[in-house]
Amino acid sequence: MTGQILIAGAGEAGLAAAITLRELGYPGTVTLVGAEPEGPYQRPPLSKEFLTAATPPAIPELRAAQFYAEHRIDLVRGTGVRTATWTRTGGVAGLGDGRELPFDAMVLATGSVPLPLPVPGAGLPGIHRLRTLADAHALRDQLEHATRVVVVGGGFIGLEVAAAARTKGASVTVVEAADRLLARVVAEPVSRFVREHHAAAGIRFLLHTRVTGLVAADSAAGGPRVGSVVLATPTGEVRLAADLVVVGVGARPVTELAAHLGVTDERGIVVDAHARTADPRVVAAGDCTVQPHPRDPDRLIRLESVHNATEQGRQAAHSLLGKPHPPRGVPYFWSNQGELKLQIAGLSDDHDDLVVRTDADRCTVLYYRSGALIAADSVNHPRDHLTVKRALASAATIDPARAADPAAPLKTLVTPLR
Numbered sequence: 001m002t003g004q005i006l007i008a009g010a011g012e013a014g015l016a017a018a019i020t021l022r023e024l025g026y027p028g029t030v031t032l033v034g035a036e037p038e039g040p041y042q043r044p045p046l047s048k049e050f051l052t053a054a055t056p057p058a059i060p061e062l063r064a065a066q067f068y069a070e071h072r073i074d075l076v077r078g079t080g081v082r083t084a085t086w087t088r089t090g091g092v093a094g095l096g097d098g099r100e101l102p103f104d105a106m107v108l109a110t111g112s113v114p115l116p117l118p119v120p121g122a123g124l125p126g127i128h129r130l131r132t133l134a135d136a137h138a139l140r141d142q143l144e145h146a147t148r149v150v151v152v153g154g155g156f157i158g159l160e161v162a163a164a165a166r167t168k169g170a171s172v173t174v175v176e177a178a179d180r181l182l183a184r185v186v187a188e189p190v191s192r193f194v195r196e197h198h199a200a201a202g203i204r205f206l207l208h209t210r211v212t213g214l215v216a217a218d219s220a221a222g223g224p225r226v227g228s229v230v231l232a233t234p235t236g237e238v239r240l241a242a243d244l245v246v247v248g249v250g251a252r253p254v255t256e257l258a259a260h261l262g263v264t265d266e267r268g269i270v271v272d273a274h275a276r277t278a279d280p281r282v283v284a285a286g287d288c289t290v291q292p293h294p295r296d297p298d299r300l301i302r303l304e305s306v307h308n309a310t311e312q313g314r315q316a317a318h319s320l321l322g323k324p325h326p327p328r329g330v331p332y333f334w335s336n337q338g339e340l341k342l343q344i345a346g347l348s349d350d351h352d353d354l355v356v357r358t359d360a361d362r363c364t365v366l367y368y369r370s371g372a373l374i375a376a377d378s379v380n381h382p383r384d385h386l387t388v389k390r391a392l393a394s395a396a397t398i399d400p401a402r403a404a405d406p407a408a409p410l411k412t413l414v415t416p417l418r
């Protein structure tokens with residue numbers, strides 16, 4: 001195709017789509033519109049080294065400014081695409097700054113936003129969330145002075161922030177409604193390993209505990225500010241003192257723009273395995289999408305990872321230009337929580353068996369379905385992670401009977417799938 005391709009959302013997915021369009025030789029206009037003031041940057045460091053570095057680190061840009069000029073990518077920053085409509089001659093996008101941009105095809109790469117905590121007091125100063133560079137700067141500033149930090153949510157971002165706050169010397173409590181950490185994504189042995197590691201570093205965990213309110217401190221200099229967190233525990237209501245609260249209870253896909261184009265449902269922007277929506281002029285990629293599960297295409301899943309965002313962004317570009325699609329790789333994710341490095345390869349949600357390999361310092365859980373390896377979570381075990389990733393990429397499996405021995409190198413147990 002020729003003409004004008006408009007990419008809404010200048011994150012990992014949007015940038016990957018823009019770069020791939022140029023790599024594939026697309027000659028037309030590529031406009032990458034991002035609502036944030038910065039050009040595309042990496043989000044993962046925001047909850048990790050960005051919070052703990054002694055001096056404020058530089059913006060973790062994905063590409064330097066001249067890259068966009070060299071590749072003829074028109075980067076529009078600091079304003080979002082508010083509306084998108086089809087006319088008889090093509091699409092018209094209305095930007096937040098009042099401009100109108102025509103387009104022939106659109107890439108929706110609008111990401112996700114943190115879910116709010118739906119309790120009284122959630123808007124008090126001193127309560128933070130973490131998605132953007134601006135959020136990270138604000139949180140970093142607060143962490144300099146905070147002494148009692150409460151993290152609401154024992155997911156990846158919550159645990160990364162908790163580890164960072166502990167490194168900075170604060171007393172840290174993580175409050176989690178489920179009965180274990182990371183319950184949506186890893187098996188119980190990994191949850192336990194992670195909790196024990198953080199507990200040994202001094203982080204306190206309140207599991208099976210809900211936050212029901214946030215209350216201002218009695219007399220805070222400079223105006224009202226959070227002073228305590230109200231908890232519903234199995235034994236009744238409790239108040240926990242806090243001078244900084246970080247909420248990490250999940251994120252919702254940004255679908256407002258997609259709704260204008262009629263390609264969304266309540267779970268996200270619905271795409272196929274190649275990032276195509278029901279409208280051939282519109283593709284979508286990254287955290288804003290739901291896509292078919294690779295083993296069960298009738299089930300739509302949301303993958304929130306850098307790997308998925310970049311891969312779907314590339315798929316989206318191929319789809320728009322009608323090019324043969326590159327193969328999808330093995331999904332992977334990582335989370336650095338202080339000294340602890342958690343790595344996930346593959347999708348484990350439909351496993352029917354698992355094998356645990358653990359010793360004092362590290363832990364790997366291998367997931368199987370119908371006897372075949374489908375995924376693994378590794379904590380502080382990059383070698384196991386790499387072996388599993390390679391095995392999955394080459395349609396191999398790992399002998400479950402022998403994998404439980406942590407002394408047996410996994411790579412010696414890899415066999416082709418029969």
Ligand SMILES: Cc1cc2nc3c(=O)[nH]c(=O)nc-3n(C[C@H](O)[C@H](O)[C@H](O)COP(=O)(O)OP(=O)(O)OC[C@H]3O[C@@H](n4cnc5c(N)ncnc54)[C@H](O)[C@@H]3O)c2cc1C
Pocket residue numbers: 008009010011012013014033034035036043044045046047079080081082109110111112130131132157254257285286287288303304305306307309332333334335336
């Ligand atoms: C703190 C943090 C730590 C993370 N750590 C890890 C990690 O360790 N490993 C990992 O794999 N993943 C991690 N992730 C997840 C990963 O960063 C995301 O999955 C990935 O960035 C998604 O990319 P995306 O392009 O889909 O969305 P985003 O990166 O969210 O980009 C979407 C962009 O679109 C903009 N936008 C929204 N609506 C509009 C509009 N209408 N017009 C224009 N622009 C719009 C948004 O402002 C945003 O800038 C982390 C995420 C966060 C927040």
